[in-house]
Amino acid sequence: MMYMAEMKLQYTQFMVNDKQMPEIDIPPEVAYVISYIQLIAFSGMGKNASSETRAQAIFPIEDVIINMKIADFCYPLKSAIMLFLEHIYFDVEKDMNEDFIGQVWAIVEYVADDLQKFVEVMQRSKRQGGAAMARGGAEGGTLDLVNEMGSVEELNKV
């Protein structure tokens, strides 16, 4: 959490200085954690009960949820956590217990929030006249579908 606060502080300083493209350093400690989570995730690839159980003991679902909340805008960390969830908790050999089923919906809520944020950012950048964010992404037919589906604001009203 301390490192995330440090990264936010960097961002605030850039905003105060009014620079065009702020840069945020990922502290080496966070980079280490990201690589560590990825490494454990890869150990549980496929149906591999023994590795999955050990990995679940190292990084329990409660900690995964807390880290998902802390990660906030640090997408490399979030990516590592999602990779971990995929290989260690979702694509598993053993059946999951009741505790896991009760807690997993919190993760789904975080993912839904992130997706909402992503769509909002992309819609805004599209409206602002094709910033680099949407380059190559919003093509013909698919854009029509997005327009048909409406905006995120409309989705929230539902």
Next chain:
Amino acid sequence: MDVNKNFEFVTAFGTFKVSELMQQYVFEDCFPSIQKFLALRLPMKEKEKGLIRKMLKLMFMSVGYKSKAIHEKRIQQFVQEVRAIPQLQDLGGDVNLASLGITTDDQEEN
């Protein structure tokens, strides 16, 4: 923290725009993870069904912002999995790839 500002992350491997990292997170990590999660076919209450309905809609909305071949591949796999789960058909999972503007491997061969 306003993620809408397109700032850059500096890592040991170089500098990346946050928007690129967001795309990578959504298409290369969220799509496969949620695919595996939905394949668990967990029992759902009404509130959870609402959450899944919202999430599927957001996922299909985000399809328009794909930018790489790997994103398209992940979306294809996701849609195929979702269509195979009867539980999701009433929750917005009855989408076909053509309506998302995605060609299947078979169509590409033809």
